[in-house]
Amino acid sequence: MSCPVFYASEPEFKSFLSEEESFHAHRVLRLKNGDQIHILNGKGKRFQAELEFVDSKKTTFSALNIVEEIKNPAYSISLLVAPTKQMERMEWMVEKCTELGIHSIGFFQSRYSERKEIKLNRLEKVAISALKQSKNLFLPEIKPLVSIREIIPLPTNKKSSNQYVFAHIADPVDQPLFKILQKDTHINILIGPEGDFSNEESTLLIKNNWLPFSLGKAILRTETACIAATHSVHLIHALHE
């Protein structure tokens, strides 16, 4: 009953699967010409299609139909993270946040950052795999590492449909995310490194209208904070549905 699921960014314009997806169709799933598949474009659409010619390098399909579509999601989440020393933890985070549903994941370098480079290619593969597994409709854009200085100043033509928040370890603790969250916006969440933001960075963030929030009393690892924040946004919206 459940069709095998593939990813193709523009199936309406290119009626074939990537080499990687073709290999998967042919060698792993051993699909045959005429088999039905689902294709996610990662931009809100799920298609049904029929395999025309199954091949390890270039599998073609036809009879493309939209079977599920989300045009304008009520809210979306962009995460900006200071990458952890172990790249594996970032791969896990990308996998889990993609499963839960996320719009984009970017990386920044700050004073106490532990890692100064990021393999985007590897993370994109992790995201595609998690997209197919979860059958979500949106693939997060994986954005390259930038300096925190580039992120802090908010766009001057600041849209009211955006909210900007950052996880802050402070005494007394800040408000929890669920208390400050504006529903039905595009929420931008900044998660600092294990060593946290420097005092100067925190001050600058607040001065630039980023809202601090607390993730509770327990001290969460960077990747856990990412998952908890992402899950909170979804859960809070679900509560109000």
Add this chain to the structure above:
Amino acid sequence: MSCPVFYASEPEFKSFLSEEESFHAHRVLRLKNGDQIHILNGKGKRFQAELEFVDSKKTTFSALNIVEEIKNPAYSISLLVAPTKQMERMEWMVEKCTELGIHSIGFFQSRYSERKEIKLNRLEKVAISALKQSKNLFLPEIKPLVSIREIIPLPTNKKSSNQYVFAHIADPVDQPLFKILQKDTHINILIGPEGDFSNEESTLLIKNNWLPFSLGKAILRTETACIAATHSVHLIHALHE
């Protein structure tokens, strides 16, 4: 300012650290006699103590004082999981759930289980490490693999302070966890294998008064479902504080 944190199950009765913790104090953190440390007993207490004699095998301490204590938590969570094929995913789950806060994590074997053995020792180490990192006060008990048949029948002297729920993939979907959750109880959450519960198992669970719940539209991996369910329980309680 922040004291190094150690774990010892009964610091009031045994005034020394385990060999592993002693090694960590001496060789990794290079602490000295007279240094102040924090000790978590994993049962609701955090102590302050003074290192008496630092040694790689048996570090002793004195001047033990309780600095934080939770006597009776308002609610607690027990998770029962069908372990995934990759043990690494279970280690990650134990780490994340311990960070978020959890009372016990057990494992069961069901019809579509992918793994038939569990290294408890390794998981206990992961939990202790996550406890110290998060500075939570409760260490989850890691329970051995049992058959789902042993879990399904609820205790006959069923305490009203327990709730029993299981993640269920059904069409139409079940109620989300936040709708069925009884606050301030001991909640027992059952998460099935990637291949889900068999029809027979689901029927038996419902017949035995386990409540089915949905974790939303996205299909989450087993370990992600564990984290999402655990985080949901905490967030729902936080919302009502």
